[in-house]
Structures are given as C-alpha cells and as structure tokens.
Amino acid sequence: MQRMKEPGADVDEKLARLVAELRRRGYRVTAQRLAIARIVFQTIKQHPSFMQIVEAVRKSMPSISPSTIYNNLQLLEQLGFIKSFDVAGETRYDEAKPHVNIVCIDRGEIVDLEDEQATRFIEEIAKKYGMKVREVVVEAFCSEDSSEGASGPG
Incomplete structure (x- = not known):
C-alpha cells in the first residue's frame, strides 16, 4: 500500500x-x-x-x-x-517537465493535460523528429459562446 x-x-x-x-x-x-x-x-x-x-x-x-x-x-x-x-503577452511559469498546456484564449485560463495520451504524443514527437520536447501549447476557445468564428478564415 x-x-x-x-x-x-x-x-x-x-x-x-x-x-x-x-x-x-x-x-x-x-x-x-x-x-x-x-x-x-x-x-x-x-x-x-x-x-x-x-x-x-x-x-x-x-x-x-x-x-x-x-x-x-x-x-x-x-x-x-x-x-x-x-x-x-504575459510571462507565466510552469513545471519544467514536458506536458501539454491548454490555454483558454477567451478565459485566460491554463489547464495542464497530463494523461497517458498526452505523454505518448510528446514521446512520439521527440522520437519521430529527434527532438527534446520542452512544451506543447494548445490554444482553445473554452466557453460555449466563444465557438462562433473560432475556426478562423478558410
């Protein structure tokens, strides 16, 4: 135990x-x-x-x-x-270990995505491209009312 x-x-x-x-x-x-x-x-x-x-x-x-x-x-x-x-435009601080950050553009929130899939994704990028991944940032609209126009042009 x-x-x-x-x-x-x-x-x-x-x-x-x-x-x-x-x-x-x-x-x-x-x-x-x-x-x-x-x-x-x-x-x-x-x-x-x-x-x-x-x-x-x-x-x-x-x-x-x-x-x-x-x-x-x-x-x-x-x-x-x-x-x-x-x-x-604002410097933020985070843990040094590689993981995925989801940045909610509309709310200004940052969420750590720390699950097996995210870890595998980071490992695959590192292996495939011979890189040491420092960070992965996903920018997203997190509010339901922010989804309109979120895809951008084209």
Missing part, C-alpha cells in the same frame, strides 16, 4: 533538491531565494505570472525588489526547476 504524501511534501522535496543543486553549483542559499522558490513551487500548478509571484513573495518579504525575484526566477529556470512561457 502506497503512503499518502503530506500536503507540502512535494514542495519540501523540491526545496531540498534546489538547495543541493545551488550548493553543488556554488550559488548561495539565501532566505530570499528560498522564499521565492517556495512560493513558486506552491503555486506552479496555477501557472502564476511574474506579478502574482511578486505579490505573493512580498506578503512575507515586503521590501524585496522585483529584480531580485526576476533574477531568482531566471535561476530556477536555468537550473531546470521551472520554465516560462508566454500567454497573451
């Missing part, structure tokens, strides 16, 4: 991996860096924007600068913990 993980266990595991990786690569492990990473790891399933992350971090560290947060997000991406992608 598999044990249920405590809420936050994944976040703690990611933080432990991050600390090890920072030390291995010679980066300092600071309270600010860990606070930013904790917020990102806690909210990553919601695909937070930069400003959402800034607001969340500033609840516990009001004087932290946006540039410090930005630089740490860049580092988290460089280390392979997260990835950034663009939705309607």
Whole structure:
C-alpha cells in the first residue's frame, strides 16, 4: 500500500533538491531565494505570472525588489526547476517537465493535460523528429459562446 504524501511534501522535496543543486553549483542559499522558490513551487500548478509571484513573495518579504525575484526566477529556470512561457503577452511559469498546456484564449485560463495520451504524443514527437520536447501549447476557445468564428478564415 502506497503512503499518502503530506500536503507540502512535494514542495519540501523540491526545496531540498534546489538547495543541493545551488550548493553543488556554488550559488548561495539565501532566505530570499528560498522564499521565492517556495512560493513558486506552491503555486506552479496555477501557472502564476511574474506579478502574482511578486505579490505573493512580498506578503512575507515586503521590501524585496522585483529584480531580485526576476533574477531568482531566471535561476530556477536555468537550473531546470521551472520554465516560462508566454500567454497573451504575459510571462507565466510552469513545471519544467514536458506536458501539454491548454490555454483558454477567451478565459485566460491554463489547464495542464497530463494523461497517458498526452505523454505518448510528446514521446512520439521527440522520437519521430529527434527532438527534446520542452512544451506543447494548445490554444482553445473554452466557453460555449466563444465557438462562433473560432475556426478562423478558410
């Protein structure tokens, strides 16, 4: 029987991996860096924007600068913990593992599609074209009333 993980266990595991990786690569492990990473790891399933992350971090560290947060997000991406992608001109953050994101154009929502079919699709693309798939984004109209004209011209 598999044990249920405590809420936050994944976040703690990611933080432990991050600390090890920072030390291995010679980066300092600071309270600010860990606070930013904790917020990102806690909210990553919601695909937070930069400003959402800034607001969340500033609840516990009001004087932290946006540039410090930005630089740490860049580092988290460089280390392979997260990835950034663009939705309607806004940078959003997501888990680094390959998966399919469905972007609801009309609602501004982002949904992770993590099932066997999506995984096979990503693996087939990688194998067929000899690529390492970073992300697959599907843009869709998600409201019933948005379907009119959704197919576009031609």
